[in-house]
Amino acid sequence: MLLMDYNLGFTVTFTGIFIVFMMLVFLVAVLSIFGLVSKMGNKKVKKVSVTETATEEKKPIVEAVNKDIDSEQVSPEIIAVISAAVATMYMGSSKKPVIKAVKRSETRPAWATAGVYKNTRAF
Amino acid sequence: MFNEFINTLIDILKGSGFAAFFIGDGWKYAVMIAISCGLLYLAIVKKFEPLLLLPIAFGMLLANLPGAGVYHPELWVLTGDGIDFGRVLHDGGVLDILYMGVKLGIYPPLIFLGIGAMTDFGPLISNPKSFLLGAAAQLGIFFAFFGALLLGFTPQEAGSIGIIGGADGPTAIFTTSKLAPHLLGPIAVAAYSYMALIPFIQKPIMRLLTTKKERAVRMTELRTVSKTEKIIFPIGVTIIVALLLPDAAALVGMLMLGNLMKESGVVERICKTAQNELMNIITIFLGLTVGATTNAESFLNFKTLGIVLMGLIAFCFGTAGGVLFGKIMYITSKGKVNPLIGSAGVSAVPMAARVSQMVGQEEDPGNFLLMHAMGPNVSGVIGSAVAAGVLIQMLG
Numbered sequence: 001m002l003l004m005d006y007n008l009g010f011t012v013t014f015t016g017i018f019i020v021f022m023m024l025v026f027l028v029a030v031l032s033i034f035g036l037v038s039k040m041g042n043k044k045v046k047k048v049s050v051t052e053t054a055t056e057e058k059k060p061i062v063e064a065v066n067k068d069i070d071s072e073q074v075s076p077e078i079i080a081v082i083s084a085a086v087a088t089m090y091m092g093s094s095k096k097p098v099i100k101a102v103k104r105s106e107t108r109p110a111w112a113t114a115g116v117y118k119n120t121r122a123f
Numbered sequence: 124m125f126n127e128f129i130n131t132l133i134d135i136l137k138g139s140g141f142a143a144f145f146i147g148d149g150w151k152y153a154v155m156i157a158i159s160c161g162l163l164y165l166a167i168v169k170k171f172e173p174l175l176l177l178p179i180a181f182g183m184l185l186a187n188l189p190g191a192g193v194y195h196p197e198l199w200v201l202t203g204d205g206i207d208f209g210r211v212l213h214d215g216g217v218l219d220i221l222y223m224g225v226k227l228g229i230y231p232p233l234i235f236l237g238i239g240a241m242t243d244f245g246p247l248i249s250n251p252k253s254f255l256l257g258a259a260a261q262l263g264i265f266f267a268f269f270g271a272l273l274l275g276f277t278p279q280e281a282g283s284i285g286i287i288g289g290a291d292g293p294t295a296i297f298t299t300s301k302l303a304p305h306l307l308g309p310i311a312v313a314a315y316s317y318m319a320l321i322p323f324i325q326k327p328i329m330r331l332l333t334t335k336k337e338r339a340v341r342m343t344e345l346r347t348v349s350k351t352e353k354i355i356f357p358i359g360v361t362i363i364v365a366l367l368l369p370d371a372a373a374l375v376g377m378l379m380l381g382n383l384m385k386e387s388g389v390v391e392r393i394c395k396t397a398q399n400e401l402m403n404i405i406t407i408f409l410g411l412t413v414g415a416t417t418n419a420e421s422f423l424n425f426k427t428l429g430i431v432l433m434g435l436i437a438f439c440f441g442t443a444g445g446v447l448f449g450k451i452m453y454i455t456s457k458g459k460v461n462p463l464i465g466s467a468g469v470s471a472v473p474m475a476a477r478v479s480q481m482v483g484q485e486e487d488p489g490n491f492l493l494m495h496a497m498g499p500n501v502s503g504v505i506g507s508a509v510a511a512g513v514l515i516q517m518l519g
Contacts, residue, residue, distance in 0.1 A: 011517075020506060025255070030359060034352065
């Protein structure tokens with residue numbers, strides 16, 4: 001079987017490759033510019049926060065208040081895991097949460113509570 | 124009375140599907156049923172893309188049971204006035220009604236909505252040069268198009284066959300339904316079968332085209348992408364691509380809508396629906412109806428062999444194109460880019476990225492290329508949608 005129309009074949013092949021490349025090159029350029037703008041914005045925010053905290057004493061992001069913790073019910077390992085999870089949630093944020101107490105829940109299990117919350121929240 | 128009993132039994136047998144196997148070309152139905160059983164085996168036992176291959180294979184089975192009447196190919200023959208949808212609604216079976224979603228180009232964009240809702244474009248945004256690898260991997264589409272023309276396919280058929288090289292099922296179905304709907308069945312079966320075989324097809328090509336030193340390159344960590352960037356990305360891409368290439372708007376737009384729903388974080392309920400229930404429903408309808416188009420007349424001919432051969436060539440050239448462009452980037456970046464990630468530019472997410480990871484780890488077990496390969500992988504989804512738009516615009 002022979003190619004009926006070489007012209008069409010070459011036209012579609014080369015035009016198609018060219019258009020796909022040019023389209024994605026254009027997207028590369030737009031994303032690169034946007035990435036640069038984003039980086040410049042982040043640098044400004046970092047400079048401000050660095051000067052603000054330079055004079056402050058280094059404090060941990062999350063402070064656990066040990067006297068409020070019932071050690072019979074909640075082990076230090078659990079407290080450490082909860083603290084790490086809270087610290088991760090607030091990473092990069094300017095807020096510095098303080099854990100004041102860790103107590104075992106005596107009511108509905110956590111998963112059940114989450115399910116109730118999910119099914120009863122507003123649409 | 125005994126004669127009447129015998130005659131009634133004979134009439135029932137004559138009207139059954141079994142009798143149809145022995146009338147004219149009826150034996151082809153038996154062959155198609157055997158093929159569908161083979162595909163079911165591949166889907167269930169060998170787990171070849173089962174989410175789609177199973178409904179496709181079963182759709183093929185249903186459509187080739189003589190007298191079942193679930194699908195009527197004669198209703199979809201294009202006349203001077205186009206498709207008579209009134210007749211489809213009146214005389215069609217269940218698969219005819221569901222097939223309208225394919226014919227009207229509804230299902231593939233909805234699948235893309237679900238894909239977008241499950242995709243993280245972070246690796247691509249943090250390294251925009253990955254777009255170029257996604258573009259290079261689409262070379263297979265156009266080489267296969269040219270090869271299909273050489274084999275005697277019409278330009279529209281060749282475009283539908285070439286899009287197999289994009290390694291994207293919904294894109295292949297969307298393009299074929301617009302350019303060559305009579306080839307939808309064999310092209311869909313070929314596309315999904317080859318996607319399941321990506322680890323076997325890509326690895327030898329990747330090893331052949333790269334050196335040990337290149338495969339062992341460790342890439343620097345990707346920068347963190349902000350939430351703002353991830354929200355603006357889908358909006359910007361939709362505007363740019365849809366304005367430049369309107370025929371790609373349906374696929375790219377729905378892909379980006381799904382992604383925006385995911386990244387915005389304010390529409391969690393509908394995002395979950397898009398990722399799960401919607402995706403699953405459309406997958407069932409799409410697979411079933413595409414499989415139903417594989418009747419004996421459209422499948423059991425030399426064109427199907429040509430489709431299978433060209434599909435393989437499209438995949439191979441796509442992989443080679445991505446790897447070779449990766450080598451160019453390796454040279455221009457002075458050894459900072461691992462060429463293996465170029466093969467992930469075919470849009471089979473995330474399998475192609477995993478293959479890059481596996482081949483890279485063969486040289487250096489501590490080399491983690493997965494996230495670097497995800498950039499080209501997801502850019503390949505956009506690239507194949509753009510290529511589909513180009514083919515539809517030029518050949519439609």
